[in-house]
Every structure is written in structure tokens, then in C-alpha cells.
Amino acid sequence: MPDKIARFTRHKLWLAPLAGFTDNAFRTICKECGADVVVSEMISADGLIFNREKSLAYAQFDEIQRPFAIQLFGAEAEIMQKGAEIALQENPDILDINMGCPMKKVIKKGAGSALMQNPEEAEKIVQAVKRVIEKADIPLSVKIRAGWNKFSINAVDFGKRMEQAGADMICLHPRTRSQMFAGQSDWQLITELKKSVKIPVIGNGDIKDIDSAKQMFEQTGCDSIMIGRGILGNPWLFRTIKTYLETGELTDVDPEEKTRLIRKHIDLTWQEKGAERAIIELRSHFANYTKGFRGGAKVRNYINHCFDPDDIFELIKNLYLGQMKNG
Numbered sequence: 629m630p631d632k633i634a635r636f637t638r639h640k641l642w643l644a645p646l647a648g649f650t651d652n653a654f655r656t657i658c659k660e661c662g663a664d665v666v667v668s669e670m671i672s673a674d675g676l677i678f679n680r681e682k683s684l685a686y687a688q689f690d691e692i693q694r695p696f697a698i699q700l701f702g703a704e705a706e707i708m709q710k711g712a713e714i715a716l717q718e719n720p721d722i723l724d725i726n727m728g729c730p731m732k733k734v735i736k737k738g739a740g741s742a743l744m745q746n747p748e749e750a751e752k753i754v755q756a757v758k759r760v761i762e763k764a765d766i767p768l769s770v771k772i773r774a775g776w777n778k779f780s781i782n783a784v785d786f787g788k789r790m791e792q793a794g795a796d797m798i799c800l801h802p803r804t805r806s807q808m809f810a811g812q813s814d815w816q817l818i819t820e821l822k823k824s825v826k827i828p829v830i831g832n833g834d835i836k837d838i839d840s841a842k843q844m845f846e847q848t849g850c851d852s853i854m855i856g857r858g859i860l861g862n863p864w865l866f867r868t869i870k871t872y873l874e875t876g877e878l879t880d881v882d883p884e885e886k887t888r889l890i891r892k893h894i895d896l897t898w899q900e901k902g903a904e905r906a907i908i909e910l911r912s913h914f915a916n917y918t919k920g921f922r923g924g925a926k927v928r929n930y931i932n933h934c935f936d937p938d939d940i941f942e943l944i945k946n947l948y949l950g951q952m953k954n955g
């Protein structure tokens with residue numbers, strides 16, 4: 629097991645779980661761009677028990693994505709234990725527990741970041757899930773926040789408790805639940821957590837380019853980094869960060885390669901979900917892919933009313949290749 633944990637966490641680039649974005653197709657694209665570890669969107673343990681087929685679909689992945697983590701959320705140890713048993717059918721490499729989600733519908737049930745206010749139940753969850761996954765010989769990670777609000781920042785103590793309960797690695801997104809996704813994440817908490825636990829720490833929050841990736845490693849001493857919003861519309865960021873970390877070279881991905889990856893993203897989603905559903909689900913990705921281009925707003929407006937994947941791709945391609953011609 630220690631070998632496995634090191635293989636997943638020693639100076640690695642993780643793709644953050646982003647509900648509504650990091651589905652099977654997008655994870656494959658991120659993997660091709662250099663993500664080392666990818667994580668499913670959060671999956672309800674209750675859903676796995678009571679609506680198995682639909683929920684299990686979120687846990688499925690292509691082999692190319694390994695190492696692959698399934699992320700579960702839930703409020704009670706017994707439910708999480710059963711959910712973990714079901715999730716293991718998909719044979720993931722890591723099981724992750726969500727203790728950071730700030731959304732109302734999750735916290736009102738006592739799950740996600742609400743668990744940071746209930747460390748006793750969080751410990752029971754870790755112990756129960758650990759018992760299940762030990763048999764499968766895969767590590768358990770826990771994804772946490774800074775705390776509930778600025779008056780109850782407990783990431784370091786809470787992280788230590790999760791380590792003692794059996795977590796094999798911890799990912800910290802150092803914003804409080806009250807902050808949701810606003811303001812700056814407090815990387816100092818990652819530094820403190822890293823000094824306080826023996827298990828690997830994955831630093832997350834506001835990594836958006838090569839500089840911030842480098843700084844996250846250097847400033848916090850974290851073992852691995854996790855990138856979320858920074859890769860939306862920009863999955864090739866993994867490639868440029870990886871090249872930099874491995875060679876010190878600052879590189880860019882050329883527009884032809886970017887459009888090839890976008891085409892592949894469309895095709896994979898199309899194959900998996902059918903044309904109509906693919907287009908609806910890809911709209912937010914299209915908005916991200918066209919951000920920052922002159923003429924991008926016009927293209928986005930068209931895309932929002934168009935159901936032909938080929939037409940949409942042609943427009944995006946013209947944006948990327950036209951931009952190149954204009955310099």
C-alpha cells in the first residue's frame with residue numbers, strides 16, 4: 629500500500645472533481661493532456677443504494693484514466709460504508725470522501741462541508757469506509773475545506789483526526805464553507821496541514837497557470853496539486869505545467885492541437901450521451917473554450933441556439949485558427 633500511495637501522490641497533478649464538468653469524456657481529455665490522477669464528480673452514497681444504476685453511471689470510467697478516484701458524499705457512516713461497497717464494483721484506484729461541498733442541498737443533510745462541524749461522525753465515516761476498501765487494497769482520501777466559517781477554521785485539527793481515523797491522503801481546498809468559491813484560498817493552511825500530518829497532502833485552490841502551480845508546491849510543501857476551475861476551457865494547462873515541472877521549459881500548446889482536443893471532447897461526449905444531450909451538456913464547456921477570444925461572445929450566442937456538433941466545432945476552430953493568423 630505505501631508504494632501505491634506514493635505512486636498517486638509524489639509530485640502529481642490531480643484533476644479536481646467538478647460536478648457538471650468532469651465527466652468521463654472530459655477526464656479522458658485531461659488525462660491525455662497530462663493529468664496524473666482524475667476524480668469522478670461527487671456521487672451520493674444514498675443514490676448508490678437507492679438508485680443504483682443512475683448513480684453508478686457517474687462512477688464509470690475508461691481504463692486510460694487510471695489512476696482513477698471515485699468520490700462519495702453522504703452524512704452517515706453506515707450509508708457511506710454501503711455506498712463504498714457498491715462503488716468498489718467499478719474497481720477504482722482510490723476512494724475519496726467529500727467533506728468540502730458547500731451546497732445547501734448537500735449540507736442540509738449533514739454531508740459535504742457540514743461534516744467539518746461534526747468530526748465524530750466524519751471519523752466514523754472514515755473508519756467504516758476504510759474497513760470496506762482495505763479488502764480491495766486501495767487508499768482512502770478525504771477532501772476537506774478550511775472549516776465552516778472564519779470563526780471555526782479547523783482544517784489542521786480535522787485533518788489530523790482524519791489521519792488517525794485511517795485516511796491515507798488529504799486534499800485541502802482552503803476556503804471556508806461560508807466563502808463558497810469567493811475570495812482567495814488560504815495556502816498557509818496547506819503549509820500547516822502538511823507539517824502536522826504524516827500522510828500525503830494534496831494542495832488545491834486557485835491554481836490557474838504554471839506560476840501558481842509552482843508556487844503551490846514551493847510555498848506549501850504539499851505532495852501533489854489539484855486543479856479545478858483553472859482547467860475549464862484550458863485542459864492543456866496540465867501539459868504546460870507538466871513540461872515545466874519536468875524540464876523547466878515554458879511551452880504552449882499550438883492551436884491545431886487545441887482544436888483536435890476540443891473535437892475529441894465533443895466526439896467522446898457525443899458517443900456517450902447522444903448528440904442532443906451532448907450538446908446541452910457541452911454548452912458550458914463551449915462557453916469556456918471560447919472565453920477571451922475576439923468574437924467569442926458572438927460565437928457563444930450562436931452556439932447556445934445550435935444543435936449541430938459539427939457546426940459548433942467549425943465555429944470554435946475558426947476562432948482558434950483565426951486568432952493564430954491575426955497573431
Ligand SMILES: Cc1cc2nc3c(=O)[nH]c(=O)nc-3n(C[C@H](O)[C@H](O)[C@H](O)COP(=O)(O)O)c2cc1C
Nearest residue numbers: 644645646647669670726801833834835855856857
Ligand atoms: C462547478 C464546480 C463543481 C465542483 N464539484 C465538486 C465535487 O463534485 N466534489 C468536490 O469535492 N469538489 C467540487 N468542487 C470544488 C473543486 O473540486 C475545488 O476544490 C475548488 O473549485 C477549488 O479549486 P480550484 O480553485 O482549482 O477550482 C466543485 C467546484 C466547482 C466550481
